[in-house]
Amino acid sequence: MKVNAVNLTETEYALPGNRTCPGCALALAYRHILKALDGQVIVTVPASCLTVLHGMYPITSVNVPCVNTPFASTGASATGLVAGLRATGKKGITILAMAGDGGTHDIGIQSLSGAAERQEDFIYICYDNEGYMNTGNQRSGSTPLGAITGTTPVLGKRQNPKDMAAIMEAHCLPYIATANASYPLDLYEKVRKTKGIKGTRFIHVFTPCAPGWQFPYSDTIKIGQLAVETGLVVLYEVEDDVFRLTSASESLAQKGKLKPVREYLTEQGRFKNVTEEQIAQLQDWVNARWQCYLARAASLQPATDITESAP
Amino acid sequence: MFSLLAVLSRCCHKENHTHPNKSGILQRVRNMHADMPGQGYNHGVTKKTALSGTRKLSSSLAKKDNKANIRLLDGNQAAAEGAKLSRVQVIAAYPITPQTPLTEALSEFVERGDLKAEYVAVESEHSAMTVCTSASLVGARTFTATSAHGLAYMHEMLHWAAGARLPVVLACVNRAIGAPWNILNDQQDSISQRDTGWIQIYARNNQEILDSIIQAYKIAETVYVPVMVCFDGYVLSHTEMPVDVPSQEEVDKFLPRYKPHTILDPANPKNYNLVTLADPRVNAEGVLCHGYMELRYLLQEALQDSTETIMKVGQEFGELFDRNYANMFWEDDMNDADIVIVAMGSLAMEAKVAVDMLREEGHKVGILGLRVFRPFPKAALVKALEKAQLIAVFDKNISYGSEGATCSEIKAALYGSQVKAAIRNFIVGLGGRDVKARELADAVREAITSLKTGALNIEHPEWICYI
Numbered sequence: 001m002k003v004n005a006v007n008l009t010e011t012e013y014a015l016p017g018n019r020t021c022p023g024c025a026l027a028l029a030y031r032h033i034l035k036a037l038d039g040q041v042i043v044t045v046p047a048s049c050l051t052v053l054h055g056m057y058p059i060t061s062v063n064v065p066c067v068n069t070p071f072a073s074t075g076a077s078a079t080g081l082v083a084g085l086r087a088t089g090k091k092g093i094t095i096l097a098m099a100g101d102g103g104t105h106d107i108g109i110q111s112l113s114g115a116a117e118r119q120e121d122f123i124y125i126c127y128d129n130e131g132y133m134n135t136g137n138q139r140s141g142s143t144p145l146g147a148i149t150g151t152t153p154v155l156g157k158r159q160n161p162k163d164m165a166a167i168m169e170a171h172c173l174p175y176i177a178t179a180n181a182s183y184p185l186d187l188y189e190k191v192r193k194t195k196g197i198k199g200t201r202f203i204h205v206f207t208p209c210a211p212g213w214q215f216p217y218s219d220t221i222k223i224g225q226l227a228v229e230t231g232l233v234v235l236y237e238v239e240d241d242v243f244r245l246t247s248a249s250e251s252l253a254q255k256g257k258l259k260p261v262r263e264y265l266t267e268q269g270r271f272k273n274v275t276e277e278q279i280a281q282l283q284d285w286v287n288a289r290w291q292c293y294l295a296r297a298a299s300l301q302p303a304t305d306i307t308e309s310a311p
Numbered sequence: 312m313f314s315l316l317a318v319l320s321r322c323c324h325k326e327n328h329t330h331p332n333k334s335g336i337l338q339r340v341r342n343m344h345a346d347m348p349g350q351g352y353n354h355g356v357t358k359k360t361a362l363s364g365t366r367k368l369s370s371s372l373a374k375k376d377n378k379a380n381i382r383l384l385d386g387n388q389a390a391a392e393g394a395k396l397s398r399v400q401v402i403a404a405y406p407i408t409p410q411t412p413l414t415e416a417l418s419e420f421v422e423r424g425d426l427k428a429e430y431v432a433v434e435s436e437h438s439a440m441t442v443c444t445s446a447s448l449v450g451a452r453t454f455t456a457t458s459a460h461g462l463a464y465m466h467e468m469l470h471w472a473a474g475a476r477l478p479v480v481l482a483c484v485n486r487a488i489g490a491p492w493n494i495l496n497d498q499q500d501s502i503s504q505r506d507t508g509w510i511q512i513y514a515r516n517n518q519e520i521l522d523s524i525i526q527a528y529k530i531a532e533t534v535y536v537p538v539m540v541c542f543d544g545y546v547l548s549h550t551e552m553p554v555d556v557p558s559q560e561e562v563d564k565f566l567p568r569y570k571p572h573t574i575l576d577p578a579n580p581k582n583y584n585l586v587t588l589a590d591p592r593v594n595a596e597g598v599l600c601h602g603y604m605e606l607r608y609l610l611q612e613a614l615q616d617s618t619e620t621i622m623k624v625g626q627e628f629g630e631l632f633d634r635n636y637a638n639m640f641w642e643d644d645m646n647d648a649d650i651v652i653v654a655m656g657s658l659a660m661e662a663k664v665a666v667d668m669l670r671e672e673g674h675k676v677g678i679l680g681l682r683v684f685r686p687f688p689k690a691a692l693v694k695a696l697e698k699a700q701l702i703a704v705f706d707k708n709i710s711y712g713s714e715g716a717t718c719s720e721i722k723a724a725l726y727g728s729q730v731k732a733a734i735r736n737f738i739v740g741l742g743g744r745d746v747k748a749r750e751l752a753d754a755v756r757e758a759i760t761s762l763k764t765g766a767l768n769i770e771h772p773e774w775i776c777y778i
Contacts, residue, residue: 080445
């Protein structure tokens with residue numbers, strides 16, 4: 001049965017009264033992620049906005065077990081939890097590693113890559129607010145071209161972000177997906193699906209940040225949707241090497257038309273200094289990627305076995 | 312400087328250049344055998360030890376009862392056997408010289424099915440320690456091993472293991488730290504981690520490595536403080552010695568199962584290592600809970616109080632295995648000694664030979680070999696050193712701009728006590744520089760002379776090297 005707002009489980013694990021900023025997309029995403037896992041989960045969290053969400057000792061608003069771990073160590077911490085459960089013979093608990101984009105793309109990439117190569121049995125979710133938002137918005141490996149941050153204060157960022165999902169795909173994982181807090185049911189279904197899969201599973205969740213990106217708190221959902229509608233964020237999943245567009249990205253592919261990236265940029269204060277040249281650059285980047293995704297979606301099949309086609 | 316040149320001219324230049332390394336290696340092998348398992352292995356009890364280790368070894372082997380299982384093991388193998396006998400459940404390690412054979416041995420135990428454990432071949436030492444801390448939090452007994460740069464790379468996680476009060480045991484195969492690259496032995500690596508909240512034990516031979524790892528689990532899981540068992544790279548890690556390997560049944564009698572203070576479980580959700588403010592704060596039930604500073608105090612208190620546990624565990628071990636570790640340091644020739652050599656690890660064994668040389672000349676010299684560096688056994692040391700007029704502290708580490716770490720600790724322990732001994736610090740054996748008993752004896756002789764002439768240098772340590 002397809003999940004919808006009516007039949008979504010009522011049990012809450014991320015309880016009201018957390019310490020995130022108003023309009024936080026992470027809080028929305030996390031709520032649905034924990035619902036999808038039925039609370040049968042141990043979470044490991046590095047330094048990030050999620051640390052803030054989890055509260056301050058001795059009070060937490062989250063009703064699942066969690067260990068806070070240093071910034072670089074998320075993948076290893078999840079590995080340790082998995083190994084410890086296996087060593088002590090405990091079954092039926094999902095391990096969820098959940099880090100921000102800084103903790104994934106930058107400082108945490110080594111431990112994540114190591115764990116993924118070892119095919120450790122856990123779900124890794126990167127919630128991407130495109131910068132070090134917990135420390136007040138500094139540039140990360142996921143910050144988009146042209147964005148002003150605390151460490152790109154005048155010129156804006158001069159590089160495109162790295163494609164983390166593609167990097168993880170190169171680790172031959174059984175399941176990779178992108179998601180977006182503005183499409184919580186798509187996120188829910190992906191987490192739900194990956195719960196039943198063994199090995200390292202990676203989900204990249206787009207989580208707009210109102211204070212960091214400088215848009216009104218009430219516009220979180222709108223910004224997340226615009227990101228998909230302009231093609232800056234594409235929702236897909238790769239299961240056993242089969243690529244599939246999902247949710248709004250699937251519909252956009254059928255309609256065949258994206259909104260111009262300019263519409264997304266003008267809604268956010270962080271792009272106020274973006275140049276026409278950068279907008280063109282961003283549009284080209286989006287167009288090229290979108291064509292790649294469309295081509296992959298059209299093929300729908302895993303790569304052919306080259307050994308068979310060899311003469 | 313004069314004194315140093317004197318030491319060098321008498322020792323290094325003459326001997327080292329004509330017979331490079333030869334005498335040092337031979338001395339070390341003989342020396343390491345001096346306290347091999349068998350009769351009379353008694354930690355911390357003053358006694359006269361036979362000069363010839365080889366003679367003593369053969370006689371002790373002959374006397375061992377049928378239960379003894381003497382095997383020729385290098386230090387890495389002894390550590391691996393210790394971890395295996397402790398029934399570790401999760402091992403995470405990353406290879407680094409000279410620790411590599413230790414981690415290879417453990418992976419072989421696991422792959423062959425001789426040890427029922429998860430072996431995680433992590434991609435870095437930072438991850439190795441993280442795997443241990445997280446696995447420990449779901450109830451597994453964990454082990455890792457590393458050296459030098461690996462330990463430095465773990466630094467952040469060492470703090471987290473201790474701060475979270477997780478009883479991880481780590482074998483540190485002591486090695487020099489770069490730059491420049493050096494893969495040989497000194498103790499700069501573990502000394503650099505002394506303020507991370509770990510208990511630190513230094514083994515003097517391979518028997519002590521095996522025994523200390525088994526004891527380390529009992530200590531760590533009693534006081535909930537992680538334990539680092541340190542042993543000198545190559546000097547111990549790659550040198551084979553006879554080691555009495557206890558049976559699994561015996562070790563099981565000594566070491567109970569791990570009882571975690573916290574187990575993460577969805578059935579009883581807990582958040583661990585949450586952001587903790589400086590001041591105490593009330594929980595949802597209105598109960599005032601510790602602030603960050605109170606948690607730090609509890610860690611300090613745990614380390615202070617762990618002395619009792621370390622000695623009790625050592626005593627229990629001695630009763631079961633006939634090898635007594637009921638003291639934080641071991642002593643030899645201390646009864647009438649007015650001159651005391653203090654050193655740590657295998658260096659103290661080398662110094663023992665120097666003591667014998669000096670005794671033959673009529674100097675009343677004793678040796679105090681530190682076994683436990685954290686917690687530092689202040690009160691016991693004051694008592695042990697009460698008759699000393701001169702204390703020569705040999706360090707295989709240096710706190711740059713100050714002196715050797717052991718020397719600073721000794722000075723701090725003696726401050727305000729009745730002990731008014733002159734203290735002299737010597738830095739030796741950095742980056743694998745061979746340490747000869749003759750050099751140590753020369754250094755002590757020179758200190759005796761300068762003490763008499765009133766020229767004893769107490770401001771800076773003396774370096775036994777070519778500058």
